[in-house]
Amino acid sequence: MEPLLDIRDLTVSYRTPQGPVRAVDAASFAVPRGEVVGLVGESGCGKTTVARAVMGVVPRSAEILGGPVLFEGRDLIRLSERERRALRWREMAFIPQTAMSALDPVYRVGRQIEEVLVERGGRSRTVARARAAELFGLVGIDARRLDDYPHQFSGGMKQRASIAIALALEPKLVLADEPVTALDVIVQRQVLDVLKALQARMHLSVVLVTHDISVVAYACDRVVVMYAGRVVETGRVAEVLERPRHPYTMGLTNAFPDLESAAGELVPIEGSPPSLLDPPRGCRFAPRCPFAQPRCTASEPPLLTDGEDHAAACWRAEEAPALRIQAAEAATWRR
Ligand SMILES: Nc1ncnc2c1ncn2[C@@H]1O[C@H](COP(=O)(O)OP(=O)(O)OP(=O)(O)O)[C@@H](O)[C@H]1O
Ligand code: SF4
Ligand SMILES: [Mg+2]
Known part of the structure; x- marks a missing residue:
């Protein structure tokens, strides 16, 4: 069945005094009907920009370069402001990031x-x-x-x-930007439970934006992992979180406590994402990746599926089972 929302090569660039910031760079993913898709990644990786571009509420300084972004077959990017207004709230609704x-x-x-x-x-x-x-x-x-x-x-x-x-x-689609970030864990779960129950009852599609992979584990059916403006891994939540194929996802799963059980040792990913004014050549995660090799900085890995419904953009994705064993060791992430 055709997905409700099909984002293809979405690129969004902000004009800034320092030059263009490519906040989202050729991002592609789909949101099936009746499913909750988690859009996850660290601060500044482009999650809000994706949600706002879909909703048609980007700031004036933003330029949308790619697409199409198909909502029931209509390209949202090419709609007039009037057509967009007609969709907003009735067909798709937005819960903005600053909760309040x-x-x-x-x-x-x-x-x-x-x-x-x-x-x-x-x-x-x-x-x-x-x-x-x-x-x-x-x-x-x-x-x-x-x-x-x-x-x-x-x-x-x-x-x-x-x-x-x-x-x-x-609406058919709700884009919720960090809906539980400001809340303590118990209240997070209560709010997510409400959202999930209504989503199932109304057969809604939801894009749930979060920096917290444990929120994805708790509430989402599918996950889209973003890093520095790029989609680096996608698939069903159970599959991606059990068997991540991208080292960044492996790192994220170590870095957040579980919403349901007491936390094990939390291991942060050292360093921070690159500037999007001038992203590094090759794999953007390479400067922080414990598994980086020379080829990683030579050219950028494409987002490729494993033949099933699980895609990753890593030159070493085929070696993922071995990398996961190393990634589970805290020492791997310490420099
Ligand atoms: N209005 C703007 N003008 C210039 N740059 C912007 C603007 N809004 C966002 N950016 C830049 O675009 C990139 C992506 O920002 P975005 O807000 O989409 O990220 P995010 O993943 O939602 O982060 P957070 O988790 O902090 O909410 C960042 O580098 C940010 O600094
Ligand atoms: S391509 Fe290389 S640097 Fe990038 S995530 Fe994979 S192993 Fe790490
Ligand atoms: Mg945001």
């Missing part, structure tokens, strides 16, 4: 849900009021809190309310 910016501090929360229903969905006030109460119920907030202001809500409640707003018009 989804909610306007000066309006009551219930009122904000009603506005989406009335202004964007053409519902009557009465219908909107009833629907807002129903949506609160769905995300597990007492409908008596509809008249509260955002500052009266806890972080977890604000995020549930953002989910309620995103789901108000029953």
Whole structure:
């Protein structure tokens, strides 16, 4: 079946005084209907830029160079602003990264849900009021809190309310940018449980942006790992996290605690991602990769599948089983 969202060679460049920053470089991945796709990677790797480009809400300084980005066969990049507006909220909704910016501090929360229903969905006030109460119920907030202001809500409640707003018009796709990052682990799980339950019930497709691989393990069906603007590994979560083929993914799985069990030893990946003003030649992970070889800096590895539904962009992907054994040793990552 054709995926709901099919991103092909998406490239997004920001104009800056220092020169163009290629925040996303030829990224390709698909979002099947009814699945949760985790978009994961360290800060600055381009996750928010991907989500914003899909949603059509990039800053003026951004230039979208690649594509197409197909949503039910329509290229989102080539839509007019009017066509895009017609899709937003009704077909696809966005939960922005700064958790709290989804909610306007000066309006009551219930009122904000009603506005989406009335202004964007053409519902009557009465219908909107009833629907807002129903949506609160769905995300597990007492409908008596509809008249509260955002500052009266806890972080977890604000995020549930953002989910309620995103789901108000029953979109097919939700792009949620770091929806649980600011929350403690228990509340993270509660919010993810709400999102998962509604996603299954409404047969939604979700792109869940996170820097935390344990959130992917907990809540996602598929995963797309990004590094320095590039997609470096994709596949089903169980497969990719059990048998990562890219050393960066191997490193990420060591670097985060498990959401469900007590943490083992956490081993950070030393160093930081390269500047996207002038990315290194060859594999962009090479300066931090414990398995780098001369060929790695000579040319960039393409994203290739293993013949199944699992792709990685690493010259040594064929050796992954042996590399995984080394990657599990903390010493491998220490310089
Ligand atoms: N408006 C902008 N102008 C110039 N550069 C930008 C702009 N927004 C983002 N960037 C740069 O683009 C790159 C990707 O940023 P993006 O916000 O997409 O990353 P991210 O993966 O969402 O990171 P984070 O985990 O910190 O949210 C970074 O190098 C960032 O500095
Ligand atoms: S291509 Fe080389 S440097 Fe890049 S991840 Fe693979 S082994 Fe490491
Ligand atoms: Mg971001």
